[in-house]
Amino acid sequence: MTRYGIKDNQVRAFNKMIRISTQKLNLVCAMVRGLPVARAIDVLKFSKKRVAGEVLKTLMSAIANAEHNKNLAVDTLFIKEIWCGKALTMKRIMPGPRGSARPILKPFSNLTIVLEAGVAPKKETAKKKETKKKETK
Numbered sequence: 001m002t003r004y005g006i007k008d009n010q011v012r013a014f015n016k017m018i019r020i021s022t023q024k025l026n027l028v029c030a031m032v033r034g035l036p037v038a039r040a041i042d043v044l045k046f047s048k049k050r051v052a053g054e055v056l057k058t059l060m061s062a063i064a065n066a067e068h069n070k071n072l073a074v075d076t077l078f079i080k081e082i083w084c085g086k087a088l089t090m091k092r093i094m095p096g097p098r099g100s101a102r103p104i105l106k107p108f109s110n111l112t113i114v115l116e117a118g119v120a121p122k123k124e125t126a127k128k129k130e131t132k133k134k135e136t137k
Contacts (some may be wrong), residue, residue, distance in 0.1 A: 009117040010080065011070050013024075013062035014110065017087050020051045021107045028055050036120050037063060037077040055111065063115045078120035082135040085110045 006012060018025065028049050031042040036061070044056040059079075066072040087108035096102040 007116075009068070009072065009074065010091045010114055011062055011066040012114045013058050013065055014112050015058040015061075016056050016110045017055060018051065018109045018111060019106070020054075020109055022084050022086050022109045024049070024104075025051050025055075025111065026121060028052050029082045029084055032059075033082050034080055034120060035079055037074060037079070037115065040079055058113050059110050060086070062115050066115055066117070069122060072115075072117045072120070076117045076119075077115045080116040081112070081114040083112055085112075 028044070028047065029053050030049065032043055037045065040059060041056065042130045044059065057094070063074055063077065066077055067074060087110050089108065090106040092104040092106065093101045094104050
């Protein structure tokens with residue numbers, strides 16, 4: 001294990017101050033979590049979500065970090081972890097009725113992607129989980 005808890009076969013990339021709420025960004029993160037890198041790039045390219053371009057840019061940065069800094073093969077990479085967090089919130093005011101003011105909140109988010117070399121674990125679908133529960137009963 002090396003500095004900051006990242007192993008030798010792992011690499012990470014950050015994107016800070018993305019102008020979107022964490023809730024919307026997390027929907028895109030959930031689409032690619034655990035996927036191999038080639039599949040994740042395809043999913044992000046054809047996604048209709050606006051923030052998918054920012055996530056793709058961060059993923060490409062993580063791939064470049066893996067190639068250049070750690071000499072890892074791109075074919076073996078998969079997304080081990082991907083998460084987003086809150087950054088600052090811009091506060092604006094809009095005039096309301098009878099001279100009052102209404103707040104407008106413009107949130108920003110941070111994104112972190114951790115790639116790992118190896119074989120991606122299989123994802124369990126909801127149907128498989130239901131059948132396992134029925135079998136155990």
